[in-house]
Amino acid sequence: MHPEPVEQFFEADVPSRRTRRPSKARQRRRRRGTIVMLVVVLLFVGVVFGAAMFLRNLLGVGEVTDYAGPGTGSVTFTVEAGAGPLIVGNELEQQDIVASADEFLNALAAEADGRVIQPGDYEMKYQMSSAEAAKALLAEGGAGVYYAAVARDLRQNEVLDILAESTGIPREEFEALAEDPTQFGIPEKSPSLEGYLYPGEYRFDLDITATEVIQQMVDNTKAALEEAGVTDPDEQYRILTIASIVQAEAGQADYAQVAGAIMNRLGPDNTETNGLIQSDATVTYGLDRKSYNLTDEEKADKSNPYNTYAIEGLPVGPIGSPSAEAIEAAVNPADVPYYYWVTVDLDTGETKFSETLAEHAVYVQEYQEWCADNAGRCE
Template structure:
């Protein structure tokens, strides 16, 4: 009886598969298209057809990833799906979705992710990679910052290339791209309550130092310490901000270490060890959080700060040089337990 039942089950299973094939039940499901409504779909850098297909299914744009991949293989003809945001429809056919993403039915854009604290040169590299626009075009625009509404004392676009995720229309020019980013920086300053152009430049300069020197939880405290250093009655540091990040910016490198000669070099206009007051301009692209902190610094008694653990971002504050020296020693002790180069 057991043998008979096993044979019977096998026959039934085989017949089921035969009927499914005969009736087309094994074919991958596909929407008939053209779809309905509208939906924004984002393709991130590095995503391939399979992952894109999975994401399309998750948003109910196509029925199955398998059918989308099959359609892509049949219709791509060597073309690749570019990163960007595409206006698509719900429940499209796989073929329709492929055509939309290859530029035959959707709205393609250049996607650029600009992180906070990037320098102007680093941001330009991202924009060049994203858009294909020559670097020389962006550098030429940076040479005339006043054309974008920056004050006369601005030496470049540094600090005004506001960080964020951008999706530029493919036909955008370098001027249009920079204008959008600068406008976002002005909007962030306005949102932070800073409307005077000259004050905006100083706040953005402070914010860029805060961004480079502190973790987000400490932005307001570092901002307060910077204000204390800039006060006319400051006899603790005599108007010197003493930021390593500003010095290394002027030296054209990123580092935690400075030589005594580098700290003493007044010719470096970003050297806040040798030159009192703010440096000549921002040293990177600050976030809205850093801008708000610079515009609204905490009322604190501190003049000094040092991050004693680069992994956790733990920062210690002090009001005297002697107390600060103890925290610097703590940082150096931590560095002594790290791999070579961690604290360079």
């Protein structure tokens, strides 16, 4: 007789809860939860980092405000005429010569002691301390210069004022030199230095003399004339005289055309003005004033050697310091049919040209109407 089989309480082929694999749907839910949590953590970290960087920039934490030491390498830094400390500071920062424009301005204020930065080229270094940069631009410990800015179209007396003020040399020394212009290689016919004091920016050595200043300016004028192809001294004098009138009568855009009209007036076949240039600028120069208004008596006065209304041809000499552009126009005038010109708008410089006196009268009327609408501008 066989024994009864013992009933098993656990079936061998049925796995326990621990060994049972989760369903696919449950696995997907777990993955989604993990991804969401990861995204939340990353967003939180990003927000915290952004806030930290914002506060860092706001408070200037870790920001370099000044370099230490004299700097490294070499760089030529240019200070343009008229550039103030703020512009200089910003350009220094942009070129990585100083770390901060604001810090440079503070250092400049501490170092200046009444001095100012002069225009010019300066040999500097990258990543200089603000104090070292300020010292370099103030020429501390270096050879200083006298800076003089001479604008185009200035008269001799105006130029001498600038030279005396810029160099500290007494004006009387310059005036004495002007009485004998031939010592500078100027033709004997010239009554003064007028026309030969070349416009531009000058940096004179501190030990320069008045004679050396004038000679340098005269040499620059002759160089500009030679550059334009004029080498004969008498022809240089003639070209300077024409160029000075062009400079005084026109804006740069009209130099060549005004020069062409002047040449037409000087031509032997001129029946429009019969050899008269009729320039207001020459007459007022002879009257020692600057004005747009002339009386009939002043236009008829032949005792004024610069009166081109009453005296045919060119005046006795230049009436100001012409630029290289005006000299070039006098040497190469435009081939135009005009004899007349008038600036009808003193603000824009708009100039109108004509061949006949009748047409010119229309433009003169336009100029007078502009003057009526702009009180005080045409005195």
